[in-house]
Amino acid sequence: MIRRAESDRGSAAVELAILFPVVLLLLFASIQIAAWFLARNVAMAAAQEAVTAERAYNAPSGTGQARAGRFLDGAGDWLVGPKVTVVRDGDDVSATVTGRSLRFLLAFDVSQTAHGRVERFSSEERP
Known part of the structure; x- marks a missing residue:
């Protein structure tokens, strides 16, 4: 049996x-x-939802913003103070979602961007 020294008591x-x-x-x-x-x-995911809605064929302006807002309403509170920006530049669509993470110790800024091309029908025939 190993004995502890008296000075180790409570260590x-x-x-x-x-x-x-x-x-x-x-x-x-x-x-x-x-x-x-x-x-x-x-x-x-919200940025991708916005781009998917905005790039649809003949989608009215603001469709992506609305869909991202609906997605964020149902996604819980993981993203605090979200802001959605959708930019349609010709055939290109980009959506940026910014906000802050939930705070336990620190809150971190979050920014995610998704890109896509607007859907167009062409008259070209494929073989």
Whole structure:
């Protein structure tokens, strides 16, 4: 049997008291990183929804903005204060969704952009 020296009594409690804040910090940091990734995914999906709606054949202006807004309303609160910007430049459509991630320790800015081409029918025949 191994005996501890008298001077080592209570050292486990002191070690635990020192390590416990570090463990809590790592736990909250991992939750914050997960919230940031979820916010990025929500922003990207909303931008893709906006581009998909806006690039549809004969889609009226503002269709992408409306669809992205509906998507964000149903996506939960992972993206705080979202702002959707849809730009239609000739045959190109781009949508940018910005906001902030949910805050546990810190809030991070999130910005995602999707691009697409407007659908057009052509009279060319394919073989």
